[in-house]
Structure formats: structure tokens, C-alpha cells
Amino acid sequence: MISALTDQKMSMDIIVQLARDCEFTNIGEMFSVDDMAKLAKAVLPPCEIRVMKGMVESREAVYQQLSFGALLLVPYP
Numbered sequence: 001m002i003s004a005l006t007d008q009k010m011s012m013d014i015i016v017q018l019a020r021d022c023e024f025t026n027i028g029e030m031f032s033v034d035d036m037a038k039l040a041k042a043v044l045p046p047c048e049i050r051v052m053k054g055m056v057e058s059r060e061a062v063y064q065q066l067s068f069g070a071l072l073l074v075p076y077p
Contacts, residue, residue: 010043018042030075040073 012028019025022042024035037049050065052058066072 008043008045015039015043033075036073036075 016025016028019028019030019035019039022035022039024030024032024039030036030039033051033053037051040049052062052065062072
């Protein structure tokens with residue numbers, strides 16, 4: 001996704017290694033939305049990263065953000 005959005009070429013191996021270095025993951029799994037946001041900030045060019053907790057309760061807000069072209073990253077529950 002990063003390569004599709006930016007000119008920055010980033011392999012999954014680099015992202016997983018960065019996540020391991022930050023102790024966010026062992027083998028690539030992500031369970032924390034907060035850690036996922038920190039990783040996204042580290043690898044994406046400057047952009048707004050918003051953590052939305054309680055997406056079921058905020059369904060309309062999610063739909064609105066997606067309609068504006070936002071990306072939705074969801075960690076494992």
C-alpha cells in the first residue's frame with residue numbers, strides 16, 4: 001500500500017523488521033491499533049494518522065472518512 005500511495009518504495013521485509021525493532025510484532029502480526037499508528041507514522045510520508053476506536057459505534061465516521069479517500073488499517077481483534 002505504501003508503494004502505491006507514495007514514491008517511497010518500501011518492502012514488507014523492511015516494515016516487518018521495523019515493527020520488530022520497535023517491539024510491535026514478532027512475525028508480522030499487529031494487535032494494537034496504537035502500535036499500528038506509530039508504525040504508519042514511521043513509514044509513511046507526512047500525513048494525518050487518526051486512531052478511531054469503537055468503529056462499530058462510529059460507523060458513520062468511518063464511512064465518511066473512506067468516502068474522502070482515507071485508508072483504513074485494522075489490527076487483529
